[in-house]
Amino acid sequence: MEFKVIRLFVLFVATAKAQVNPEVCRYPLGMTGGQIQDEDISASSYWSESTAAKFGRQLLFHFYFSVSLCGQISLPERSSHCFYLFFFRLDIGGGDGAWCPDIMSEPHGLKEYLQVDLRSLHFITLVGTQGRHADGMGNEFAQRYRIKYSRDGSNWVSWQDRKGQQVIEGNRNAYDVVLKDLEPPIIARYVRFMPVTDHSMIVCMRVELYGCEWLDGLVSYNIPDGQQMIYRDLEVSFNDSVYDGASAEGLTKGLGQLTDGTWGLDDFLHSHIYGVWPGYDYVGWSNRTFPKGYVEMIFDFDHVRNFTSMKVHSSNMFSRGVRVFRQVTCFFRSDSEWEPGPVTFRPTPDRVSQRARFVTVTLGDRTAKTIKCRFHFNDVWMLFSEVAFQSGSAVYNTSIGPGKHPKNTLPVDDPTHKVDDSNTRILIGCLVAIIAILSAIIVIMLWRQVWQKMLEKASRRLLDDDLTARLAIQNRAFSFRHSSLSSDSGSTSNSTYERIYPLCADYQEPSRLIRKLPEFANSTENLKSSSLCTAATASGSDGAPHYAEADIISLQESSDSSITAVNMSPFTGTDPAMREFPREKLSFKEKLGEGQFGEVHLCEAEGMQDFLDEDLSTEEISKSPLLVAVKTLREDANKNARNDFLKEIRIMSRLRDPNIVRLLAVCVDTDLLWMITEYMENGDLNQFLCNLRLNEAPDEDKPEQEEEKGDSISYIKLISMAVQIASGMKYLASLNFVHRDLATRNCLVGKNYTIRIADFGMSRNLYKGDYYRIQGRAVLPIRWMSWESILLGKFTxxxxxxxxxxxxxxxxxxxxxxxxxxxxxEQVIENTGEFFRDKGKQVYLPKPPCCPDTVYNDLMLTCWRRNAKQRPSFQEMHAQLQESMSA
Incomplete structure (x- = not known):
């Protein structure tokens, strides 16, 4: 009885928010723990009674306890929240048991299977497999397998990933548990594991399923086929690419992207998922093909339910002709006839914010097994990415008449669930003991961390005070001698980099490296290192500071007057990049990104031609507005952030190279601080190349203009782009600048394949997946970073x-x-450890198909040498790439 009360409470809480979060919905469903009964596990065949289907359970308990510092307790394999992860492994039996089919499947066939009946619909996000080692006497496991699933036991669907692959890589030995994310996840009651192998190998499997109960109860939805939008010559497809039903005339009897737990971004051209086409997250329709002015959807459920509301995630980017629906009308059916009196709902129109949002449609406690909703257009396009229903957990009384609603209905137990009430008190006592032990461990670890941070801050304060004192003495000495060169004073702000490995003897805190600049444009002496990627305004969209945020030393004037820090006065000189630009001549077009201290906007600037340097190429620039990027500082930014912003302006104004993005002008006449930089018309290099294909066999007799088609590019042009990037980095290296975030996302493309290096990538939501969060604070582009940058914090x-x-x-x-x-x-970070150990186990990026062996072996691999001193310089790589172009 106690267990039932707890279960009812959990169901009640889940009903309040019947919306699946795939990151949290990762609970073991009972193959290991025994909640799934033996009679619910079946198989097509088995060797003997000792290898029957009921032995297909994993024999190792795997407890994943994640205790969040944010006050949450969950059981995911991996979570994006801030938590400490404790992993316990308990062996509860020998290694004999496993399911082993009698007849092996064909290499490309699907005959043998192990079937699990979950007794109700579940949202399944993860599967685990293991082999059979029989205490060293056997070595049977499935190297590859497929999955089929069903919601009703008759219609079976083959699972495939978002790229259409059905085969899942399984085990490499008989001992380890291999976990595989199902992306996209599935909604099913029955699941079949189907090994794929040849006759030369014996296969045995133990399995576990991870997920949670599907509280929506939605079995299928019927919708029209998604359509295609042409936006600025870009094909944007709004089809339901993971739908598992029929698609003859519209989509019927299946589920797909509207129930996968993934919500679309504000900009429907971008996606959470790497490498997919524009519009992937949304299913959408145009009003031009719906003369009645609405799109009709039908939702079928597992049984009659009492519905309270429906939540629809919709795009509202009205600048591109997309708005939230104007009106929705829902009809209800409990048996064969639609009930009279539909529910009509009109959402409040939003003509200010273009953010995507959930619209909650009140359904008025209507009882039904099928719901038909008609969504009326409010603009040219209507885009949905998720639909969720809130209802009672179970309503089995189907005798209620049409239009009537049940009174005082409470969730009841599903009779298909089998609950063992024996030893309940012992189980609860064990759980309480485990929680108490974990709480004690957490308190001890937190106390140790607090104590270590106090000691670390004390030691840093001593070092900062010593550094400040030394710089102050030097400043007074230089000021006394009226030297033409002066030195900078240090910053004392805390580092934004979190160590993930023990402190090494040669560790250097990134924000403590003193970065210097030449004091005069014609001076090549006294160079000091700095970072191009400073920028509080280039922080991540989720509010975390930029991983390479630098404490730039105050620039000093070398005049007869006393030494002064950067202030407003330097912007009144003749340097065009430091000239004030009229704010009213800037027209904001698109927000490129948002950070902790500011934003980056794409703008058109009228009259910017008068602010350009003579060394900037202007023969192709007309009198029309110029496309620029504008970095803005928030109004509520503190004094330190404002000073850093002004220092960044001063640094960027000194950079003069055709392959480095140029600071054009500033707006600092008021408290609102803006800097205006170049922005190339073709956007960043990553998106530019992603939409092209390689022209593998260009015709040498054709002119160069005819060789490059609109959708293709040659190998020579690709190397030409690399030459330009190497040239720009060679210039930065000559000034001892360290970029810290070099990648194609931080390179802009202009006309004639002109490349200029920038630092906008971190601030864009599109590239959020390229950065990895360390301990909830710092974010690092670990896939582009050297081993010493990740392990030691060295950026050179x-x-x-x-x-x-x-x-x-x-x-x-x-x-x-x-x-x-x-x-x-995590595996990328582990791979950097292999580079550190240098035992030959490190994994390198593979050679691209179009890349010659000489470029891969003599250039790429040399860039990834363990010894930093053995890596080539940018000057050497620039010369080598130029030579490869002429070869």
Whole structure:
């Protein structure tokens, strides 16, 4: 009885928010723990009674306890929340038991299977498999397998990933448990594991399913086929690509993207998922093909339910002709006839914010097994990414008449669930003891962390005070001598980099490295290192500070007057990049990104031609508005942030190279601080190349203009882009600048394939997946970083060389996939440990198909040498790439 009360409480809480979060819905469903009964496990065949289906359970308990510092307790394999992860492994039996089919399946057939009946619909996000080692006497496991699933036991669907692959890589030995994310997840009651192997190998399997109960009860939805939008010559497809039903005339008897737990971004051209087409997250329709002015959807449920509301996630980017629906009318059916009196709902129109949002439609406690909703257009397009229903957990009384609603209905137990009430008190006592032990461990670890941070801050304060005192003495000495060169004073702000490995003897805190600049444009002496990627305004969209946020030393004036820090006065000189630009001549077009201290906007600037340098190419620039990027500082930014913003302006104004993005002008006449930089008309290099294909066999007799088609590019042009990036980095290296975030996303493309290096990538939601969060604070582009940058916190020109090798790999693969796409973020970090150990186990990026052996072996691999001193310089790589173009 106690267990039932707890279960009813959990169901009540879940009903209040019957919306699945795939990151949290990762609970073991009972193959290991025994909640799934033996009679619910079946198989097509088995060797003997000792290898029957009921032995297909994993024999190792795997407890995943994640205790969040944010006050949450969950059981995911991996979570994006801030938590400490404790992993316990308990062996409860020998290694004999496993399911072993009698007849092996064909290499491409699907005959043998192990079937699990979950007794109700579940949202399944993860599966685990294990082999049979029989205490060292056997070595049977499934190297590959497929999955089929069903919601009713008769219609079976083959699972496939978002790229259409059905085969899942399984085990490599008989001992380890291999967990595989189902992306997309599935909604099913019955699941079949189907090994794929040849006759030369015996297969045995133990399995576990992870997920949670599907509280919506939605069995299928019927909708029209998604349509295609042409936006600025870009094909945007709004089809339901993971729908598992029929698709003859519309989509029927299946589920898909509207129930996968993934919500679309504000900009429907972008996606949470790497490497998919524009519009992937949304299913959408145009009013031009619906003369009645509405789209009709039908939702079928597992049984009669009492519905309270429906939540629809919709895009509202009205600048592109997309709005939330104007009205929705829902009809209800409990048996064969639609009930009279539909429910009509009109959402409040929003003509200000273009953010995507959930619209909650009140259904008025209507009872039904099928719901038909008609969504009326409010603009040219209507886009949905998720639909969820809130209802009673179970309503089995179907005798209620049409239009009547049940009174005082409470959730009741599903009779198909079998609950063992024996030893309940013992189980609860064990759980309480485990929680108490975990709480004690957490308190001890937190206390140790607090104590270590106090000691670390004390030691840093001593070092900062010593550094400040030394710089102050030098400043007074230089001021006394009226020197033409002066030195900068240090910053004392805390580092934004979190160590993930023990402190090494040669560790250097990134924000403590003193970065210097030449004091005069014609001076080449007294160079000091700095970072191009400073920028509080280039922080991540989720509010975390930029991983390479630098404490730039105050620039000093070398005049007869006393030394002064950067202030408003330097912007009144003749340097065009420091001239004030009229704010009213800026027209904001699109927000590129948002950070902790500011935003980056794409704008058109009228009259910017008068602010350009003579060394800027202006023969192709007309009198029309110029496309620029504007970095803005928030009004509520503190004094330190304002000073850093002004220092960044001063630094960028000194950069003069055709392959480095140029600061054009500033707006600092009021408290609102803006800086205006170049922005190339073709956007960033990553998106530019991603939409192209390689022209593998260009006709040498054709003119160069005819060789490059609109959708293709040659190998020579790709190397030409790499040459320009190497040239820009060679210039930065000559000034001892360290970029820290070199990648194709941070390179802009202009006319005639002109490339200029920038630092906008971190601030864009599109590239959020390229950065990895460390301990909830710092975010790092670990797939582009050298091993010493990740493990030791060292950022040097040699680490930029490493990143250049990855960038060159991106270019030659046309940015079709993320570096190390087959590895998780944790595996990438583990791989850097292999580089440190240098035992020959480290994994390198593979050679791109179009890349010659000489470029891969003599250039790329040399960029990734363990010894930073053995890596080539940018000057050497620039010369080598130029030579490869002429070869």
């Amino acid at each position: 020109m040699a680490s930029d060389v490493w990143a250049f090798g990855v960038t060159l790999w991106e270019i030659l693969t046309l940015c079709k996939e993320q570096p190390y796409s087959q590895l998780s973020d």
